[in-house]
Amino acid sequence: MQWLDKYKKWLLLGGMVLLFLAVRVPGLGRFVTIDEVYWLTKSAQLAVAVAERDWDATDLSSHPGMTTAWAGALALELRTPELNTEPPEHVSDFHLRHYFRQQGYNPAEILSTARLVMVALSAVVFAGIVVYAYRLWGAMPAALVGGLLAFDPYLIAHQRLLHQDGLMALLCVLSLLAFAAYLRERSWAHLLVSGAAAGLAWATKSPMLLLGPWVAVMAAVAVRGQMKSQAALRMLGSLAAWGLVGGLVFTLLWPKMWVAPVEAITQVLSYAGESAGGVHSGTIFFAGQLYEDGKLGAASAIFYPVSFVWRATPVVLLGLAAAGWVGLRRKAFERSRLDGIVALLGFAILFVVMMSLGDKKFDRYMLPSYAILVTVAGWGLALGLQLAAGRWPVLRAAGASALAATLLLSAQLGSAVSVFPYYLSYYNPLVGGTRRADNVMMLGWGEGLEQAANWLAQQPGIGQARVASWYSNAFMLSFPYDVTDIPLALSLPEPQLQDLLAHDYLVIYVHQWQRHMPQDLLDALADQQPVHVVVVDGIEYVRVYQVNREQ
Numbered sequence: 001m002q003w004l005d006k007y008k009k010w011l012l013l014g015g016m017v018l019l020f021l022a023v024r025v026p027g028l029g030r031f032v033t034i035d036e037v038y039w040l041t042k043s044a045q046l047a048v049a050v051a052e053r054d055w056d057a058t059d060l061s062s063h064p065g066m067t068t069a070w071a072g073a074l075a076l077e078l079r080t081p082e083l084n085t086e087p088p089e090h091v092s093d094f095h096l097r098h099y100f101r102q103q104g105y106n107p108a109e110i111l112s113t114a115r116l117v118m119v120a121l122s123a124v125v126f127a128g129i130v131v132y133a134y135r136l137w138g139a140m141p142a143a144l145v146g147g148l149l150a151f152d153p154y155l156i157a158h159q160r161l162l163h164q165d166g167l168m169a170l171l172c173v174l175s176l177l178a179f180a181a182y183l184r185e186r187s188w189a190h191l192l193v194s195g196a197a198a199g200l201a202w203a204t205k206s207p208m209l210l211l212g213p214w215v216a217v218m219a220a221v222a223v224r225g226q227m228k229s230q231a232a233l234r235m236l237g238s239l240a241a242w243g244l245v246g247g248l249v250f251t252l253l254w255p256k257m258w259v260a261p262v263e264a265i266t267q268v269l270s271y272a273g274e275s276a277g278g279v280h281s282g283t284i285f286f287a288g289q290l291y292e293d294g295k296l297g298a299a300s301a302i303f304y305p306v307s308f309v310w311r312a313t314p315v316v317l318l319g320l321a322a323a324g325w326v327g328l329r330r331k332a333f334e335r336s337r338l339d340g341i342v343a344l345l346g347f348a349i350l351f352v353v354m355m356s357l358g359d360k361k362f363d364r365y366m367l368p369s370y371a372i373l374v375t376v377a378g379w380g381l382a383l384g385l386q387l388a389a390g391r392w393p394v395l396r397a398a399g400a401s402a403l404a405a406t407l408l409l410s411a412q413l414g415s416a417v418s419v420f421p422y423y424l425s426y427y428n429p430l431v432g433g434t435r436r437a438d439n440v441m442m443l444g445w446g447e448g449l450e451q452a453a454n455w456l457a458q459q460p461g462i463g464q465a466r467v468a469s470w471y472s473n474a475f476m477l478s479f480p481y482d483v484t485d486i487p488l489a490l491s492l493p494e495p496q497l498q499d500l501l502a503h504d505y506l507v508i509y510v511h512q513w514q515r516h517m518p519q520d521l522l523d524a525l526a527d528q529q530p531v532h533v534v535v536v537d538g539i540e541y542v543r544v545y546q547v548n549r550e551q
Helices: 002-006 010-021 035-051 066-079 093-102 107-137 139-151 153-159 165-185 188-204 206-223 230-253 260-275 297-311 314-328 341-357 363-391 400-418 433-437 448-455 472-476 494-501 511-517 519-525
Strands: 284-288 288-289 467-469 505-509 532-538 538-544
Touching: 002 494, 010 139, 035 093, 035 107, 035 341, 066 107, 066 188, 066 230, 093 107, 093 494, 107 139, 107 165, 139 153, 139 314, 139 363, 139 400, 153 165, 153 363, 165 188, 165 206, 165 341, 165 363, 188 230, 206 230, 206 260, 206 341, 206 363, 230 314, 284 297, 284 511, 288 297, 288 532, 297 341, 297 363, 297 494, 314 363, 314 400, 341 363, 341 494, 363 400, 433 538, 448 467, 448 472, 448 505, 448 532, 448 538, 472 519, 494 519, 505 511, 505 519, 511 538, 519 538
Parallel strands: 467 505
Antiparallel strands: 284 288, 505 538, 532 538
C-alpha cells in the first residue's frame, strides 16, 4: 500500500473536489435570485464592451464584481456567441431577456450555464484551500475542513449563484491560508498564491480590501522582536510583492483600470462608504422587528452573530466547540498545528466588527467570516478527535477516528440534502429551523417564484392576462410574458395601488409580508384566498392571488 501513502494527498484532493461539485451542480437551473438578473445583464454589458474594445464601458458596478461578470461573460460566449457580434440595441434586463427569447434561448438556461462557470471557479479555489489545509495541518484536518466546506448548505447556496459572496468567501480563506504557509516555509509560491487570491477577492467585492491590513498584521506578528533586523526588511519586501501581485490581478481583471484607474478606485471606495452608511439599504426584518430605514441601531451588534447561529449546522457548532477545547489544551500539540488558526479567527472577528459598523446588513455579507469559522470547525473536529483518542481507547482502534469523521461529514451532508435545491432555505434546527426562522430572519431571495411562474404559465388565457409580481425581473426569467413590477415601497400612491388591484394575478412573496411592503396592497388582499401557494421547507414563500375573477 505504499502507493496509497505516496498519492494520499492527491486522492484526498480529487475526492474533495468531486464531492464539492456533486452537491453544487445538480439542479442549477431550478430557480432564480433577484441579484442574478442584475449580474447576467452586467455580464452581457462586459461581453459587448470587450468585443468593442470599449474599456471605459467595463465600469459595470462599484463592487466591482469583475470575477462574477467575467464568469457570466464566459457563459454567454459559450451559449450565445452572437451576442458579441449582434448585441441588442440596449443591454438592459428588459432588452436582454427579450433578445434571448427572440434568439430561441431560454434565459433561465443561460443563467444556469453562468452558474456552472461560477461553480467551476469556486471548485478551483476550494482545491487550493484543501491543499493548504493539508500542508498546514495534515490529512485528517484537511479532510474535515474540505468536507465541512463542501457540504455546508449556506455555502452551497451562494456558490451555486451568479453572484459575488460565495466565491469571495473562498478566496478570503485561500489567501489567508496561503500567507500562513508562506510565514512558515518562506516559499515565494505561497506568497504568489496568497497575493493572487487577494487580488481576485478585491476584484470580486470591496470589503475584501481588509485583507491588506490584516496580512500586514500577520507579517508583523511573525517578525515581532526583529523589527530592526534583516528579517523585518525581507518581510517588508514580501508584503510589497504580495500587494503588487494582488494589484496586478485586480488591474488585469478590470479593464476600466487600464484607462481610468483613479476614477475606478475612487468609485469603489465611495460605494463602500455609501453602503456602510446605509445609502443603498432598505427595510430590514430582524428578530421580530421591522427597521424601515434599514438601520438596526443597537441590534447591529448582534445581527451577524445571530445570523451565524441560524445559518450554521449543528456539526459546525460542534466543531467550533471542539476547536475551543483544543485551543485550551494547545500545549498538547506542536506549535505548527496552530499555524493559520489564530490568523483566521482574527480576520473573522475583524470582518464581522467592520460589517457590523455599517448600516446596510444582509446575512450573506458575513460569508467570509462564515467560511473561516467553518474551516476552523473542521480543524477543531480533527484535532478534537485526536485529543479524544488519547482519553477514550475506543477511538484508538483501527479506523475508529476515520469512522467518526465520516459520520460527522455524513451529518453535515444530511443538513444540505434536506433542503435541496433551495439551500438558501436552510436554518439551524437547534434553534428552530425554518419554521421558527421566519420570526427572526428575513426569508427568501427569489426561490419558489419559478414554481409560481410555471403554474401561472399553464393557466388558460394567461398570454392576455395582466400579471404583477414581486421581484418581477427574477420572475420573468421563468415566465414567458412581461409582468408588472410590485414596487419596493412601504406604501403605494392610491392610483398605483388601484392599478395593481386591477391586474388579473398578483404574485406576493414571503418577505413582503415580513417587511410589510407595500402594506396597503397587503391590506387589500387580506380577505382574499390565494389561488396557488408555493411552500418551501414547510413555509409559505409565494402566494398567487387572482384579483380579477373574470379571467
